[in-house]
Each structure stands twice: as C-alpha cells, then as structure tokens.
Amino acid sequence: MTEGWSQYKLRRLYIVWVCRELQSFYWFADLLCSLHHKLWQENCPDYLNIRLYLSNTSDLQHLCEERYQALRSRLVIGRPKWKLLFDEIGRTNQNKRVGVFCCGPRGMSQALHTLCNSNQHTHTTFEFNTETFC
Structure with a gap:
C-alpha cells in the first residue's frame, strides 16, 4: 500500500x-x-x-x-468532460479526500493534476497521483 x-x-x-x-x-x-x-x-x-x-x-x-x-x-x-466529472464527484464526496490515480498520456495527466489543485470543489480534497510508462 x-x-x-x-x-x-x-x-x-x-x-x-x-x-x-x-x-x-x-x-x-x-x-x-x-x-x-x-x-x-x-x-x-x-x-x-x-x-x-x-x-x-x-x-x-x-x-x-x-x-x-x-x-x-x-x-x-x-x-x-473532466471538469464536470470532478464537480460531480466533489458534490458526492463533500468533506472527504478523494484519491485520483492517473495512468495515461502526459496531457491528460496535466489536465487532471490542474483540476485536483484548482480548489473549485468545495470541501473536497483531491489528491493527485500519476504513473507513466513513457
């Protein structure tokens, strides 16, 4: 773990x-x-x-x-539509920590990382993790 x-x-x-x-x-x-x-x-x-x-x-x-x-x-x-997904998950998991694990292209990883750090999801903390094989 x-x-x-x-x-x-x-x-x-x-x-x-x-x-x-x-x-x-x-x-x-x-x-x-x-x-x-x-x-x-x-x-x-x-x-x-x-x-x-x-x-x-x-x-x-x-x-x-x-x-x-x-x-x-x-x-x-x-x-x-990543922003819509994050908004939905944020609303469903208020006052919680949500781990985001990305394994994919650099552009997608950067977009998800930016969304995790955007603080637009009230009372939800998104923690970004990535794995790349390139």
Missing part, C-alpha cells in the same frame, strides 16, 4: 477508462464485469462507479455481447 494512504478506508471506487478502440479494454472489461457481479452479490452495488469512454466506434457492436451487459450503460462515445 502506498505510504500515507493506509489510514484511509475505501468507500467508493470510481473507474474512468478512456481509450480509442474497443479492443484496448476487452481484457479490462471482463475484470470489471466480474467485479460488478461480485459486488451485486454482496449487496454493494454503489461501491463501484464505472465510466467508459470510447473515441472510435467502429467495433461498438461487439460490446453488445451478453457478458458485457453491465458495461453497456456506462459507455460514452467521445472523451470525458
């Missing part, structure tokens, strides 16, 4: 996955569907908040398979 985070209890997990092609998240889609099903069985359906963004729609019909049913309603065509 990352030092400094051990005293926090995870109450909700927001997963925002952005990719160009559907093929890029098939492996992750299976994991998300499995986790979603497990949380429903444990009567914790609100614990996991999934948002999927797809910018290329050429293979969209493949997501209609039964095994991806839990993800279909969470798929948005296009890119995330």
